[in-house]
Amino acid sequence: MSPSRARPLTALTVPLAVTATLLAAPAAAAPVPAALMLTAAQSAARPVSTLVGIRAAHHPGLDRVVFEFRGPLPAHRGAAYVSSLIADGSGKPVRVAGDAILRVRFSHAVGHDGRGAVTYGPTRETHALPGVIQVVNTGDFEGVLGFGIGLSRRTSYRMYTLTHPNRVVIDIKTPFRTVPVKTFLLEARKFASGREPYTVAVRRPVIPPATARGALQRLFAGPTRAEYARGLRLVGSGATGFSSLTVRDGVARVRLTGKITSGGSTYTIADQIIPTLKQFPGIRWVKIYDHLGRTQHPTGRSDSIPQSLEP
Numbered sequence: 295m296s297p298s299r300a301r302p303l304t305a306l307t308v309p310l311a312v313t314a315t316l317l318a319a320p321a322a323a324a325p326v327p328a329a330l331m332l333t334a335a336q337s338a339a340r341p342v343s344t345l346v347g348i349r350a351a352h353h354p355g356l357d358r359v360v361f362e363f364r365g366p367l368p369a370h371r372g373a374a375y376v377s378s379l380i381a382d383g384s385g386k387p388v389r390v391a392g393d394a395i396l397r398v399r400f401s402h403a404v405g406h407d408g409r410g411a412v413t414y415g416p417t418r419e420t421h422a423l424p425g426v427i428q429v430v431n432t433g434d435f436e437g438v439l440g441f442g443i444g445l446s447r448r449t450s451y452r453m454y455t456l457t458h459p460n461r462v463v464i465d466i467k468t469p470f471r472t473v474p475v476k477t478f479l480l481e482a483r484k485f486a487s488g489r490e491p492y493t494v495a496v497r498r499p500v501i502p503p504a505t506a507r508g509a510l511q512r513l514f515a516g517p518t519r520a521e522y523a524r525g526l527r528l529v530g531s532g533a534t535g536f537s538s539l540t541v542r543d544g545v546a547r548v549r550l551t552g553k554i555t556s557g558g559s560t561y562t563i564a565d566q567i568i569p570t571l572k573q574f575p576g577i578r579w580v581k582i583y584d585h586l587g588r589t590q591h592p593t594g595r596s597d598s599i600p601q602s603l604e605p
Contacts, residue, residue: 343368343403343460345414345439348429350421355469357425359443361400361462364413368400368439371462373453379442382433389534391420391515392427392444396451398464403439405431420515424468424499425449427515444515446501446508472499477513478569479526480561493565496521506546506574507539513570531556531563531603537585544578545595546571551585556603564599 347362376397379388405414417431425445432440449467456463476495485492496517500508514535516528534552541547548567556562568580583589584600591598 341366341369341402342437343400344407345400345403345405347414348419348441350423350426350429352423352468353465356465356467357421357423359426359429359464359466361398361441361464362414363403363460363462365460367455367457367460367462369402371398371400371453371455373398373451373464375448376442379430379432382438382440383435388430388432388442390428390430390442390444391511391535392446393511394445394448396443396445396464396466397432398441398443400439400462402437404437405434405439416519420518422496422498422512422518424470424472424501425466427512446511470501473502473505474498475500475505475509475512476570476573477509478566479513479517479521480529480566481525482527483525485561492561493569494526495569496526506541506571506577509570509573510536510539510548510567513566529559529561529563529566531559533563541577544576546577546580547583548580549583549585549587554584554600554602556605558605560605562599562603564603568597 343363343365345361346364348360349362350357350359352358374397376395379390379395379397380386381388405412407413418428419430420428425447426443427446428444430442430444432442434440443464443466445466447470449469451464451466453462453464455461474497477498478493478495480492481494484490498509498512500512513528514530514533517526530552532552532554533550535550536548537551538549539546548571550563554563564582567582571577571580579595579597581589581592581598582600582603584602589598589600
């Protein structure tokens with residue numbers, strides 16, 4: 295099979311349940327474990343802010359991220375650039391797309407109701423903005439609410455508050471030029487009904503001259519909320535991102551991170567990476583490597599995928 299084209303739906307052998315697990319989705323508003331909730335005594339002892347919404351938009355010269363709260367503003371709020379994200383409570387790493395990470399924390403604040411249901415929307419959301427790529431939750435633990443904002447570049451920012459309703463606002467400067475590129479996602483409804491082409495292009499802003507790298511980074515961030523509602527999906531195949539991208543003599547070489555596998559499906563992350571990279575005039579062939587540096591055809595002018603991505 296050519297790695298750049300999905301097989302017809304009739305060739306699928308993967309069970310529906312397995313296929314569903316391959317369709318990466320924005321994190322749902324899952325209930326918060328009871329152990330992470332504020333106790334009744336803690337809630338009674340001090341006013342608690344409840345996060346009810348997060349939104350982001352571009353304005354002239356900046357991207358603005360707004361955290362809206364019910365009740366008082368958080369007693370303490372802060373933001374700082376970090377090299378990585380760690381989940382509060384579990385200590386596990388939290389993945390976020392971007393070349394810079396802005397960590398945001400609120401104290402005396404929660405993002406869940408009395409039943410443990412998340413109150414503000416998806417816990418991981420992708421944005422097609424010049425600077426802001428993703429906003430992800432890092433914890434809702436003992437009255438401390440944390441997030442990470444994945445950015446295309448580290449720039450200056452300003453945090454301030456507004457009232458009626460109570461909001462914490464972060465303005466992140468975007469003093470750079472972007473150009474539009476395409477990233478390719480699976481159109482799940484067409485795939486389910488066997489109507490090709492299964493892959494559809496969406497537009498993203500990236501910072502030149504590293505446009506191929508920027509497009510690949512945006513691909514791994516997945517669909518925005520609106521795109522997800524249209525049925526667009528990122529099929530990650532177990533890949534968590536990429537560690538390197540080189541282009542030489544018309545050949546792009548991408549090394550993925552994570553334990554990748556097709557799971558028996560004829561449609562994989564390769565079917566999204568290859569068209570995303572081939573949109574650029576200097577790239578004619580794409581060779582995809584697993585995290586151990588393996589691909590089936592490492593030499594020659596041809597596309598190549600690792601054995602683990604074969605059905």
